[in-house]
Amino acid sequence: MDRFYWSNKGIEAGETKSFCQNGVRIYDGDQKTSYDDGVLTLTSHKLMWMDSSNSQICISLSLSLAVFCERHGGGIGKSAKVSLHLQPVPQDRLPGPVARSSFGFIRFAFKHGGDVEFNHKMEQAIHNKAWEKSLRKSSHSTPEMRPLRASGIIGIERKMEAEKKMTDQSISVAFKDLTKLMEKAKEMVTLSSTIAEKIKDKKGDITDDETVKFQSYLLSLGIPNPVTKQTHGSGTHYHQQLAHEIARSLKPQIEKSGGMILLTDAYCRINRARGMELLSPEDLLNACRVLSHLNLSIKLRQFDTGVMVLQLDSHSDETVVKQTTELVTDSNSLSSEELASLVDISVLLAKERLLLAESSGAVCRDDADQGLRFYPNLFLTKSR
Amino acid sequence: MRRRGVGASAITKKKLETSRYKEHGNELAMIQLDQLSKQLETFHSHLEKFAANHKQEIRKDPQFRRQFQQMCATIGVDPLASGKGFWSEMLGVGDFYYELGVQLVEVCITTRPQNGGIMPIKELHQKLLKTRGKYAQDISLDDIKTALSKLKLLGTGFTLLGTGSKQIVKSVPGELNMDHSAVLEVAQKYNGKVSNSDIEAMYNWQTERIQHVMEHLVREGMAWIDTQTPNKETWFWFPAFFNVKNNN
Numbered sequence: 152m153d154r155f156y157w158s159n160k161g162i163e164a165g166e167t168k169s170f171c172q173n174g175v176r177i178y179d180g181d182q183k184t185s186y187d188d189g190v191l192t193l194t195s196h197k198l199m200w201m202d203s204s205n206s207q208i209c210i211s212l213s214l215s216l217a218v219f220c221e222r223h224g225g226g227i228g229k230s231a232k233v234s235l236h237l238q239p240v241p242q243d244r245l246p247g248p249v250a251r252s253s254f255g256f257i258r259f260a261f262k263h264g265g266d267v268e269f270n271h272k273m274e275q276a277i278h279n280k281a282w283e284k285s286l287r288k289s290s291h292s293t294p295e296m297r298p299l300r301a302s303g304i305i306g307i308e309r310k311m312e313a314e315k316k317m318t319d320q321s322i323s324v325a326f327k328d329l330t331k332l333m334e335k336a337k338e339m340v341t342l343s344s345t346i347a348e349k350i351k352d353k354k355g356d357i358t359d360d361e362t363v364k365f366q367s368y369l370l371s372l373g374i375p376n377p378v379t380k381q382t383h384g385s386g387t388h389y390h391q392q393l394a395h396e397i398a399r400s401l402k403p404q405i406e407k408s409g410g411m412i413l414l415t416d417a418y419c420r421i422n423r424a425r426g427m428e429l430l431s432p433e434d435l436l437n438a439c440r441v442l443s444h445l446n447l448s449i450k451l452r453q454f455d456t457g458v459m460v461l462q463l464d465s466h467s468d469e470t471v472v473k474q475t476t477e478l479v480t481d482s483n484s485l486s487s488e489e490l491a492s493l494v495d496i497s498v499l500l501a502k503e504r505l506l507l508a509e510s511s512g513a514v515c516r517d518d519a520d521q522g523l524r525f526y527p528n529l530f531l532t533k534s535r
Numbered sequence: 536m537r538r539r540g541v542g543a544s545a546i547t548k549k550k551l552e553t554s555r556y557k558e559h560g561n562e563l564a565m566i567q568l569d570q571l572s573k574q575l576e577t578f579h580s581h582l583e584k585f586a587a588n589h590k591q592e593i594r595k596d597p598q599f600r601r602q603f604q605q606m607c608a609t610i611g612v613d614p615l616a617s618g619k620g621f622w623s624e625m626l627g628v629g630d631f632y633y634e635l636g637v638q639l640v641e642v643c644i645t646t647r648p649q650n651g652g653i654m655p656i657k658e659l660h661q662k663l664l665k666t667r668g669k670y671a672q673d674i675s676l677d678d679i680k681t682a683l684s685k686l687k688l689l690g691t692g693f694t695l696l697g698t699g700s701k702q703i704v705k706s707v708p709g710e711l712n713m714d715h716s717a718v719l720e721v722a723q724k725y726n727g728k729v730s731n732s733d734i735e736a737m738y739n740w741q742t743e744r745i746q747h748v749m750e751h752l753v754r755e756g757m758a759w760i761d762t763q764t765p766n767k768e769t770w771f772w773f774p775a776f777f778n779v780k781n782n783n
Contacts, residue, residue: 207577304559311563315570322574326581329589336602340609346574347609353568357575361645362666363611369641370608375601413692413711419640422633426604427586427594427614429633432688458708459690486775488719488757498715499755522757522775 152179153252154237156245157320158211160201167195167281170272172265173203178232180254185328186210191259193272195281198235208323210248212257215282216241222270231266234258235273246320248327318342369423374400377428391445393430393438398447400424401461405449409495410466414439414451414459454503468507475504476513480527487523578610583668587616613638616671619678635674635682638663640693643706651714652707653744656680656695659704676700703743714740714748719757719773727776730768 162168170193177186177200186208192199195214202208218236225231236256261269321342325335332339350357358364376382378396383389397417404420405412412420418435439451439461448464478493479485485493487502494501505525508514514525585593586607593603607614615634642662646654660676667674683704686693696703709715721737722729731745749771752758761770 205577205580207573304556304563308563311567311570315574318574319577322577322581326585329585329592332585333596333599336599340602340605343578343606343609346571346578350568350571350575353564353571358611360666362642362662365645366613366641366666367608367611370604370614373601373604373608376597411711413706413708414689415640415686415692415706416644418686418689419637419644422637423641426607427590427600429615429630429637431633432636432685436688453690454708454710456708456710457691458710459692460710488716488775491716492720497710497712498719498757499709499712502755503710520774521777 152177152184152249152254152257153240153247154216154244154257155200155210155212155249156247157323158197158199158209159316160199160206160209162194163196166197169193169195169276170265170269172261172263172269174262175200175265176230176260176262178258178260179249179252180256180258182254184249186248188262191269193269193276195276195279207319212237213282214276217273217277219277220270220273222266225261225266230260230262231264232258232260233266233270233273248323318346366423369420370426372400372424373426374424377425379428387441390434390438390441393434394442394445394447397421397435397438397461398442398445398449402447402449402463405461405463411460411462414461417461468511471504472508472511472513475508476527479505479508479514479525484517484524484526486521486525575610578606579612580669582607582610582612582614583616583670586612586614587618587668587670590617613666613668613671616668618672631672632678632682632685635663635678636686638667639679639682639704640686640706642666643693643704647707651740651744652705652712653741653747654704654706655743656702656704657700705747709751712748712751714744715752715757718748718752719775722758722771722773723776727773728770729773730764730770732768 171190173190175189175191177184177189186200186202188203189208190201190203192201197214198212198217200210216238218238220233220235223232223234234256235258239255259266259269321335321338325332325339347357356364374396378389378392380389383392401412401417401420414436417439418430418432421435422430442461443450449461450464451459452462453459474494475490478490482489482493485505487505488498490496490505491498491501496504502523505514505523509516509525512531513528515528515530517524517526582603585603593600604614606612615637617630617634619631620629639659642659643652643654646662656676656679660674660679663674663679680695683693683695692706692708694705694708696705707714717738718729718734721734725733731742731749734740734745734748735742749758752771752773753760757775758771758773761772764770
């Protein structure tokens with residue numbers, strides 16, 4: 152496996168393709184590798200394997216390292232395999248997916264057949280030794296190895312190509328496994344934002360999907376150290392700390408949404424900000440219940456219809472009654488739909504506010520054919 | 536020494552050269568954009584794979600978790616990709632349905648501007664299949680219903696209406712619904728009489744959305760139904776706007 156090197160999908164001049172098969176998995180000796188589903192291509196000079204789900208991952212093996220191959224037939228639930236025995240690792244090896252391997256052979260498993268033909272073509276290729284002929288021809292000047300000195304457009308092109316290779320390589324190395332990714336996390340964070348920035352510069356946005364955009368936005372609001380049961384137990388203390396977190400993280404969003412959001416929306420928003428530390432609906436509800444005791448300027452409110460919302464304290468009953476009464480007085484009388492368009496809230500909510508004002512005695516109703524209208528309570532203000 | 540071109544031919548030549556350089560530059564820019572998009576794709580699929588396979592490990596390390604989330608945000612990857620697992624399958628517990636809940640609320644929030652919070656469950660299903668990563672487990676309509684039932688605890692803000700495959704997820708309750716005001720505006724314009732087609736012509740809403748608003752307005756006593764109309768279409772009368780006509 153350590154003889155493989157990162158490569159591009161291209162074929163050099165003088166090289167000929169003789170075999171191609173998909174659904175091939177690579178084994179390092181007897182061991183399965185993560186290169187589990189790809190397209191295997193055999194040319195006169197090399198073996199090339201390309202990941203099916205991600206065509207950026209492409210590795211090659213020079214045939215000059217192949218010694219001989221043997222086929223093992225498959226059975227029920229077992230795919231046919233071909234082993235390929237290899238020469239020792241050469242001195243000047245190119246960087247590849249595996250730095251060191253204890254095995255002197257690799258194996259290919261053929262999920263969708265093709266093993267017989269591959270074995271045959273491989274034997275032919277090893278016998279023909281096409282690489283020796285072309286090596287001799289071009290041994291004095293390998294164009295690739297010459298130092299890149301050209302400037303101008305060619306220089307730019309080469310630089311672009313080199314940069315691309317570097318980036319591709321560092322991505323595939325970093326995502327090799329989790330430990331690698333953790334080591335290189337910082338680098339990858341920077342790289343990801345550079346790529347995204349560049350694309351935004353050229354194209355506008357990385358996606359047209361509104362949901363994905365919204366999701367990215369919510370994720371980017373990330374909570375650095377989410378309150379969890381592991382850190383804060385599971386009792387009242389936990390819910391209080393959660394309440395603080397919710398208030399801190401959601402208040403700006405509630406303000407933006409007109410002072411009120413559905414508890415269900417809050418569930419989505421807070422969980423996105425928390426990333427992978429999911430909060431259950433139960434915990435969210437319990438935490439929101441203690442909001443009002445903590446004076447955090449938002450609180451949970453339940454309507455008679457069973458709808459629950461988080462709302463700013465500026466929407467508390469006293470302020471609402473005061474504001475509504477003022478509006479009714481200013482326009483002499485109001486129906487719920489008129490109030491709704493005045494303060495830009497739903498008709499239902501407007502009606503509720505008027506009823507609230509009525510129950511506190513600030514306005515009076517007139518229930519006529521034209522619908523329910525409310526007038527300032529003159530009995531209260533003018534009757535002395 | 537290089538010869539300097541003089542006269543008309545030199546100018547033409549220079550022009551030609553410039554345009555060629557420009558062409559080439561555009562081509563290069565295209566190639567670069569193409570490469571960047573490919574790198575973004577690679578990043579995307581790697582992140583999805585890791586989110587699906589290494590959730591527990593990623594959660595363990597706070598610093599790394601933050602970095603992972605940051606990457607997901609910039610690249611546009613959904614970090615929630617728990618498998619259903621045995622317990623979710625049998626008992627409906629575990630993160631799977633909670634995660635699905637988060638995702639479905641997200642879809643509803645982002646489609647509200649178009650559908651006013653009325654979304655056929657099938658459409659929601661399609662949208663979820665699209666936005667969930669390609670390594671995430673497939674979900675069925677029943678999974679969506681289970682996830683919705685978990686959200687019931689958070690009040691009746693999200694409700695499932697109707698039966699069978701025609702079910703609708705409603706994500707805007709009356710308290711937050713601005714559609715009523717919009718219909719009332721039309722009613723005022725037409726002096727208190729509107730039909731469903733009037734509203735459709737005005738706002739281009741789906742039938743379900745219009746039905747919904749009208750039903751609510753009738754229930755609230757703001758509109759009266761009239762089925763004995765000359766053109767067999769149901770009309771809605773809004774008494775609140777009757778006097779407008781009289782005044783004119």
